Amino acid sequence: MDIIEIDYSYHQYTNDEMIGYVRASMVWISVYAHNPKAFDIDSDSETIEPTPTTQEADLIALIASIILKPDYTSYRLPNLTVTYRRELPKYERIEKLIAKWEQCGEGVTDTIQFNIYIY
Secondary structure (H helix, E strand, C coil), X not given: CCCCCCCCCCCCCCHHHHHHHHHHHHHHHHHHCCCCCCCEECCCCCCEECCCCHHHXXXXXXXXXXXXXXXXXXXXXXXXXXXECCCCCHHHHHHHHHHXXXXXXXXXXXXXXXXXXXX
16 A cells, blocks of 8 residues: 655635535535545545545646636646636535536546536
8 A cells, every 4th residue: 555645834724624625525425426436534644545536636736726716717737727717616626527527528638618607
């Protein structure tokens, strides 16, 4: 089993607040995903159990980004960019992101862009 530790410096949010945003991301996945994994955060070690794949961790990070900054219209990871219309509500952004994610499946290793526009 590989263990990945990410050290991130943030000054606007406490550690408890950041854990809350990650936990909220996992709740959104459990609500909108068709076959969600039952992720949880171990309160002692502050690790996600079971350990998410890289793609699942990316999804959790993107959802947390939407929760943190709902006014942003673009969210970017090294392998993925998600762009939304400004007036799309936060819950719809998250729902559509999870649906698109499931449609593409895991194993995305190339740079792709989801343009989630609804007219």
